[in-house]
Amino acid sequence: MNQEAFFLGENVGRAIRGATNDFVTFLVVNYGNFFEAISDALLTVLVALEQGLRAAPAWTIILLIGILAYAASRRIVLSLAMMLAMWFIGTLGLWEQAMQTVAIMLVSVGIAIVVGVPLGVLSARSNTTRTILNPILDLMQTIPSFVYLIPAAMLFGLGKVPAILATVIYATPPLIRLTDLGIRLVDSEVVEASRAFGATRWQMLKGVQIPLALPSIMQGINQTTMMALAMVVIASMIGARGVGETVLLGLQRNDSGQGLVGGIAIVILAVVFDRISQSIGQRAQAYRNVANS
Amino acid sequence: MALIEVEHITKIFGPDPKSALALVKQGMGKDELLAETGHTLGLHDVSLSIKKGEIFVIMGLSGSGKSTLIRHFNRLIDPTDGHIVVDGTDIIGLNMHDLGEFRRRRMSMVFQRFGLMPHRTVMENVGYGLEVRGMKRRERDEHAQRWIDAVGLSGFEHQYPSQLSGGMQQRVGLARALATDAEVLLMDEAFSALDPLIRSQMQDQLISLQAELNKTIVFITHDLDEALRIGDRIAILKDGRLSQVGTPPEILLQPADDYVRAFVRDVNRARVLTVDVIMNAPQYRITEENLERALSDMRRRGAEYGYAVEGDAYRGFVTQDAVQAALDEPNGTKTIWDVAEDLPVLKEDDRLEVALPTTLAAEYPVAVVDNEGRLRGVVSSDGMSDVLTPPEEEDGDEEKPVERA
Structure with missing residues (x-):
């Protein structure tokens, strides 16, 4: 038998391809304004944040990181190390780029939290939701970013907005999964007690489930932050500026040194945000440790 | 006067309880039902009448359905068949809103493993029922303080549950339940997780609190000694069915069936029975x-x-x-x-x-x-x-x- 006939004339791929292209064209033609409005709104927030970060004197940002680290961890040595690390990024000559990257990362993580935590809660509440959500999350984490970057660039234009979209798609799933897990692992007798005293669903969620799932949710936010940073190089390929761009330029110019410098800056940012968010997560469960202190 | 009437409660666990119920009503037994349909008969036609102001103990071994039964009183579990009437209201017919109000006002509960919120202090835990009711913080704390004092935990208001011993944690659970001023107190194996000495202290405390408060208490236990010690009346549950309901001397001296008889054989009668x-x-x-x-x-x-x-x-x-x-x-x-x-x-x-x-x-x-x-x-x-x-x-x-x- 002819191989092409065995594979149904290889028509399925062709059909998906045609339908998808038609759909994207349809969206661009009919809802272009809508997507542009979203894009503009996102861009306004992002640009304001980015300009704020870049306009502020570097020492204020470094000090802010120090204060944040201390507030989260109450450890002076850690806070000083975080400040030193941020200063070191400046010495690499990448301060401006780092601020651009931080702005994109903060906006992406913000969106991820706004979307991810409620989805995680829904997923914890019903097994049906979870069954539907799970394959979608798998897809989001595994599908190569470029697959959705092409239509995203068509809908939102090149630059920062599709970069944020790509980052959110890639970085939100761990937060949804860990929120779900955290809420499911809350002691069932505590939840039952809350029901027995007549708490409404919202009171139960706000007063018992979210607070007790907080360590897990914070772990999710930490993972989301790390994954957002891992996306900066890909983001720079569709025109988002930042340290990713430095790495990309190194690649394009066959300049290993520049690539390494950019890489170091990304790792430092990752370490700083990891330590700070981990510390917040640990303080969120301080009540667990009082007995042993 | 009966405050709580439990009328023919049957609970079947499984994918299709309604059709299993039809089989049970035709006379199919627990084991047969499980073997043929995969449904578990948790409670079978249980009827009880609980008087205002008494400590009513429901006693049974694990798997007897006692924890399932107590969860029907405030509808943490819905029955497959039957009614529960509390002070004239059939609570099985309540909608979600009224059920919430019923739980906030009329019944409170104490749990076997305490069910305390680990992220809240003793004060915040005791005030939880009032907070859910929408009471403002200052008023809530005043109420909570009174009950913290009543159960003897003064000075521990701002500790977290993990800083307290098991007995103290259960006092927090008791104070939390009492703080809502509900007339019915459900206690699900409330003292079973405590060691024997603390358990008997808690029993004494419950009896003395009850002398003052005159609540209606439904108390679940697997321990017959405990049942005889604190119960005004005792219901003995076996495999989801009632074996006997009676006062402690009735249970001890006129056991209704072999199951109860075997149970009471090892009881220290001298400690339970009184001269009269x-x-x-x-x-x-x-x-x-x-x-x-x-x-x-x-x-x-x-x-x-x-x-x-x-x-x-x-x-x-x-x-x-x-x-x-x-x-x-x-x-x-x-x-x-x-x-x-x-x-x-x-x-x-x-x-x-x-x-x-x-x-x-x-x-x-x-x-x-x-x-x-x-x-x-x-x-x-x-x-x-x-x-x-x-x-x-x-x-x-x-x-x-x-x-x-």
Whole structure:
């Protein structure tokens, strides 16, 4: 038998391809304004944040990181190390780029939290939701970013907005999964007690489930932050500026040194945000440790 | 007056409880139902009537359905069939909103593993029921403080549950339940997770709190000693069905079936039963003041001894010999009240373990008086030993209760 006939004339791929292209064209033609409005709104927030970060004197940002680290961890040595690390990024000559990257990362993580935590809660509440959500999350984490970057660039234009979209798609799933897990692992007798005293669903969620799932949710936010940073190089390929761009330029110019410098800056940012968010997560469960202190 | 009426509650667990219910109503048993349809018969046609102000204990081993049953009272679990009427309201018919209101106002609950919120302090935990009700923080804290003091946790208000011992944690659970002022208190194996010493302290505390508060308490336990100690009435549940409902002496002395009989065999009766359960009417009351008339009356009735009673008051123990001796005295002016011997007496609510030494030491049946000093009856050492002897096994291969889980 002819191989092409065995594979149904290889028509399925062709059909998906045609339908998808038609759909994207349809969206661009009919809802272009809508997507542009979203894009503009996102861009306004992002640009304001980015300009704020870049306009502020570097020492204020470094000090802010120090204060944040201390507030989260109450450890002076850690806070000083975080400040030193941020200063070191400046010495690499990448301060401006780092601020651009931080702005994109903060906006992406913000969106991820706004979307991810409620989805995680829904997923914890019903097994049906979870069954539907799970394959979608798998897809989001595994599908190569470029697959959705092409239509995203068509809908939102090149630059920062599709970069944020790509980052959110890639970085939100761990937060949804860990929120779900955290809420499911809350002691069932505590939840039952809350029901027995007549708490409404919202009171139960706000007063018992979210607070007790907080360590897990914070772990999710930490993972989301790390994954957002891992996306900066890909983001720079569709025109988002930042340290990713430095790495990309190194690649394009066959300049290993520049690539390494950019890489170091990304790792430092990752370490700083990891330590700070981990510390917040640990303080969120301080009540667990009082007995042993 | 019955505050809570449990009417024919049946609970079936499984994918299609309604059709399984039809089979159960046709008479299919628990094991058969599980084998044929994969449904578990959790409770089978349980009816109870719980009076206002009593401590009603539901007792059973693990798997008997007792925890399932108590969760029907506030509908943490919905029944497959049947009704629960609390103070005239059928709570099975309540919608979500009214059910929430019912849980916030009318019933509160204490849990086996405490169910405390680990991220809240003792004060915040105790105030939880009030917070859910929408009470403002200051008022809530005042209420909470009162109940923290009542259960003896003053000074621990700002500690977290993990900083407290098990007994103290359960006091927080108790204070939290009491703080809502609900008239019905559900206690699901509330003391089972505590070690024996703390458990008996908590039982005492519950009994003394109850004397003050007069709540209606539904208490679940797997421990018959605990049930007999705190229960006004006890329901014994086996495999989802009621075996017997009765007061502690009824359960001990008239077990309804072999299951209950096997259960009560190992109970320390002396610790549970009180004197009034085993006392008899005195063989002879002496009400005659005059010695000669009293003596002739005793001889006529063939009574070697008697119990002197003046009006309502018990005056003492009298033997024929003592009366004779008094009459033989020269120019005796004694009355029967002078002759009456002041022997030890028992109170009608004394436990048998307290009454035992007196009864065994006495030559004659010991008088039992009430709080006003009236003679209520007598206890003989024979009567005591009869009731303290465990019942004989009726059947060699009768079912034995499994050792307590």
